[in-house]
Amino acid sequence: MRVSQNESIRSAGHRRGGRRRVSATAVLAAVLAFTVACTSGGGGVTTNDDAPGLPGGVEDPPRASAVITAPVADAKDVPASTAITFTTDQATETTVELTDAAGEAVEGKLDEEGTTWLPTGALEYGETYTATVTATGDDGRPSETTSTFTTMAKPSNQVRVTSYLGDDQVVGVGMPLIVRFGREVPEKYRADVQRRMTVTSEPAQEGVWRWSSPTEVRYRPKEFWQAGSTVSYRVQTGGLPMGAGWFGRNDLSVDIKVGRELLMSVDNKAKKMTVTRDGKAVKTIPVSLGKKSTPSSSGTMLVMEKLRKTVFDTFDELGPEDGYRTKIDYAQRLTYGGEFIHAAPWSEGQQGRTNVSHGCVNVSMANGAWLFENTRVGDPITVKGTERRLQVGNGWTDWAMDWDEYVKGSALPYEPAADN
Template sequence: MVSRRLIAVMAVTVLAPLGLAACGDDKQPVTSNGDAPPASSTPSEVAQQEQAPAGDVQISVTPATGKTDVPISAEIGVKVDGGTVKTVTLKDAKGGAVAGEMREDGSSFVPAKPLKNKVGYEATVVASDAAGAEKTATTKFTTMAKPGKKTGSGLYLFDDHTYGVAMPVVAEFTPGIKKADRAAVQKRLFVKTDPPQPGTWSWTSSGTQAYYRAPEHWKPGTKLTVRLGLAGLPMGGGRYGGQDRSATAKIGRDFQMKVDDKTKKMTVIQDGKTIKTMLVSLGKKSTPSSSGNLVVMEKKASTVFDTTDTDGAAGYRANIEYAQRLTWSGQYIHSAPWSAGAQGRRNVSHGCVNMSPANARWLFDKTLIGDPVTVQNTGDKLDYGNGWTPWDVSWKEFAKGSALPVPTDLG
């Protein structure tokens, strides 16, 4: 699928279907979009005010004319029989033009920003038949007041940052989105990749997070453009999206870390070439490290590990340098001078990947958030959701978590 116009895939999931991105050519970025008209519209709300004869062209537009209390996330739904859409324009009550783009399938016009509350809008659709004769349809509607209950959201991606090739797009919701409401949210989750790469959204079981990834790691140099178009979106339980979130970021070089408990070594591979091998010590038998495909989530040059609140007398408090988080449960790669004698020989950590200070600093200076880390042969499997774990399952399994259909040949 070539992305020449905006598409909604998963409405984060804000961003297919806004949650789905399809393959495109080398000239246009892939956009994840949805193919359905806005959830706020129903067939009974169709407005159709035809102004000029044009053969058998029939135009249907939503929201219906005269409709009030329209969510500010509304899109202008368009259906044309006997012709093709030429233009869609949207203006506010003062005549100001509202910027936006058509979804790739032509089903709706998506405003580039949320509409304003308690404001009147007029949309005009011009279509033409095969002979070029035009027909016009208009609709006027008014948006709703600011809602009282909102769903919070977050986006783990920041403007002008460079990330590793395994960086998932992570959308977060508070409270979590129930299964019945996820498809509507996913349609408003938009992702574009340049150069084009297919991808889809997938929800965690709790509905508090949705991940977007491709079948394979991102190509180095990829540009990611993300919009969670959630402001004013009905999200279930009488709640509405609190705000839109967006970011444009870049994927850097291909830098991967592979840790093997059998050898007690980490192998570092950059752009397909091994550049360093380092001794490590992993989790001891009572606190094993998790085996799986992880991602560097956070980096701190210095921090304090304190488990006394959760483990009581069995807990510990330690100053740590060059810490790189791998899981929410507290597994890190970090400097551990106290275990230097054990590194490469036996496991003595509480689940972390222990390294010498020199090796830990060398690695810390080279990694990016989103770099992949593979840990194997520890005997303890990584729990899905314990960190950014979308790469720890197959593409087929990952796609099952989408709230919208995923083409079987996507990837």
């Protein structure tokens, strides 16, 4: 059985249509004027009995009220993702309750503006619900309004929503949150989807969602995640319209943790990688990068996957003359295009001296094993000084653009975090 969660607006700042306050001097003047106009031969004063306790016909304070704007009363075929939206007037406190046909309360909460109440999960299909909004003003008298509606039948066209990361995963400080959709989300629906995506972190860190494609949206903080942070993200897309008669299939809720800060920096001129852990340099590694015909990419990349043993097979891509098939140890993918950090015992003589690879970061077998043991998915590596710039979209390139450019990919206007 679900537990009701009523949310209150307790600040006068949420009051709609605030009323004027009348000073004591103004009240006295009104009473004296009324006395002059209404005296009889006996000199008595006539009062308005409709306003008991208030002299001279002064009216009661306006009573608080609320109006549910959606779903409207008796609405049918309401999406299971619906929120309860409403307006209030003269209210200093507002509570919202949603119950199903059996009278059981549905858990949910108000948004920051205090005008929208969202269930914590998608509603049941084909179910009747009653929303009740209660507004209370300064006089302490509550005013209640209700709306009963019925959700739509379960749709046949549903879009699966998945997360790249799973619960309790420990990631590197550069790791973006990645949410994928089983079907392209039309641009006009992306803002609605993004409104249902929330991220909380401890400690709090500024960040934003960015659409990397019509089927994928990612979230990154303004700076690298702080080491040891806990991050939770929720996607409430169950029953949400996504265009052309398609609806979100499910909600998501994921809790992850950020590990220690491990950064890799590669200088092409020096042919060396410097590894720092929590701000302290812990290892310097000779490298061989891509030769001039196949240069490595310069920019900040992330470890996307780790393969203890694999085979590089480029015959389909490069053809029989230039292609090759090679067994590889300690491979860590950096781009979709095939750039890796990996052990390359055949180039140990060139590492630290010259570039001979096909675009990868070549290290010795011993250093490859050390890196493989110490890195996590989401750890950043920054390569500097090569002939080619990292192409945005060729991997998790969320850190290949500055913050001002990154926020342009949000479907919602970006609002910078407050100074405090």
